[in-house]
Structures are given as C-alpha cells and as structure tokens.
Amino acid sequence: MNAYTTMQQMLEMADDVRRAFGEGDPGGLYPPVDIRATEAEVVLVAELPGASRDDLVIEVEGRHLTLRGEKPGPAEAADATPVHRERRYGKFERTFELNFEVNREAIAADFRDGVLTVRLPKMEAARPRRIEVTGG
Amino acid sequence: MKHHLTRWDPFALTPRPGTGHPLFRPSDTLQTSTWVPPLDLTERSDAFEVSVELPGLAADQIEVNYERGTLVVRGEKRTDSAASDGTWYRLERSRGAFSRAVRIAAPVNAEQISASFRDGVLTITLPKAAEAKRHQVQVTS
Incomplete structure (x- = not known):
C-alpha cells in the first residue's frame, strides 16, 4: 500500500459511487x-x-x-477474457x-x-x- | 453554539493544481464531472484492451495517460445545447468534463501503448511487459 494505490482506489471508488447513483447511466432509456x-x-x-x-x-x-x-x-479474440464490462x-x-x-x-x-x-x-x-x- | 465539524477532504494534503504527479491534481473525477463514460476492460494473452464510449468527441478532445499502473482517460464534451434555439423536449445525453481511471493489474510496455478513436469509441491497447505474458512450462520426464 502506498500513496499511489490509495489515490487509484479513491478514483475508482468515486466512479463506483456515481454509477451506483445512476449518474452517466441512461438506465432503461437506451x-x-x-x-x-x-x-x-x-x-x-x-x-x-x-x-x-x-x-x-x-x-x-x-x-x-x-x-x-x-x-x-x-469482436473478441479467442484468448480474450472480459475483466470489466460497463458498455x-x-x-x-x-x-x-x-x-x-x-x-x-x-x-x-x-x-x-x-x-x-x-x-x-x-x-x-x-x-x-x-x-x-x-x-x- | 458553533460546531466545529470539518468535512474530511482526501485532497487536503495534495499539492496545488498543476504541480507534482498528475494523479494528485484535484481530480476532475470528484469535482466537476457529471459524466461517467462506460468502459470495458479485456485481457488477452499479450495485451490489455480498454474501450471507452465517447460519442460526439473528437480525438483531440481526449487525453490518455498511463503512469505507474494506472490508465487515466479524461476530456470534455462540448455540445450545442445551450446555444441552440428552439424548445428542448429531451436532454438525456451526458455533457461536460469526464475522467476515468483504471488500474492495470500487470506490468505493461508503456512505450508501446496505442490508442485509436472510431465511431465514438476510444480503444487503448496496452501490450503486456515480457514478464507479464503467460508462458507455458514444458514438463519433462
């Protein structure tokens, strides 16, 4: 754990929080x-x-x-593994x-x-x- | 009676804007952005691929940085909304500044990172560093 990891985690947490509140997410309207x-x-x-x-x-x-x-x-190659999906x-x-x-x-x-x-x-x-x- | 409650500010000890490490700037992510463009991360045997949906942007409105294991994509979408005349019936599209940060869990070859922008989708390919590539070990008898 160092200062950089802490910052990264905060940036990611901020993203998660906003997604949880539906910001930037059109929800059912697509x-x-x-x-x-x-x-x-x-x-x-x-x-x-x-x-x-x-x-x-x-x-x-x-x-x-x-x-x-x-x-x-x-279109994913055979060796591709989805790690994270939002799209x-x-x-x-x-x-x-x-x-x-x-x-x-x-x-x-x-x-x-x-x-x-x-x-x-x-x-x-x-x-x-x-x-x-x-x-x- | 006056209460002395101070809201915890994770950035209170960070340098002034524009100085030091880019990750330590007061983050767009927490302050001005109302737009979280959706992002996919895919791992292949030789590279990571990140794709971000940025419809309506131009390549020169997007900034991509990789530093110490974190990929940061930021930019701003300017639209005609405020200036246009007429009556708005729906305003669902996101606008304004955005910033996304993704930690890449394995060492990558930073010099070889490439980014392309097509049909409103930004695709960033981060080739793995040699030590991060999967390799099969022969079992001998």
Missing part, C-alpha cells in the same frame, strides 16, 4: 437522446457509439418516430411521440462519431403562423 424543436424542424440526436450505420433503422409512422437496431458486441450491446428500440406532423419525404439522418442526428422538417401546416393584427 440510447440516450436529445430532442429539440424549432419552428421549422425537429432534431433528434442519439448516442450509439460503436454502432454502424447499417445497424440503425428509423421509422416514422403518423406522429411516432421509432429508432431501433442492434449494437454488435465486441451496453445488443438490440435496442425507442419510440417517441411528436406533437406535430413531419414531412416524411424530407427526413434526413446522419451518423458520425457514434452520434445519430435525425432532422425531421415540420409539415407546412404544423409550423407556427404569425397573424398580423390590424386595427382602424
């Missing part, structure tokens, strides 16, 4: 997403590190957006309800650096309209 809407579009950003574009399926049905796919497990692998599916119609023809999706960005333009009728108030 993959974690951000969803932002502007007047013209809805942008969904999902984190799927280690997935490949071919593993991802995006479906829009009515006002529901479904994101599904499978994140392949690590999540396997099938996932999440459905989101949108509170407006989107233009399905114009949906664009981009996947890079493990981040999926889906842009869903709102239908013209769903965009806010500003009405001039006139008076006399």
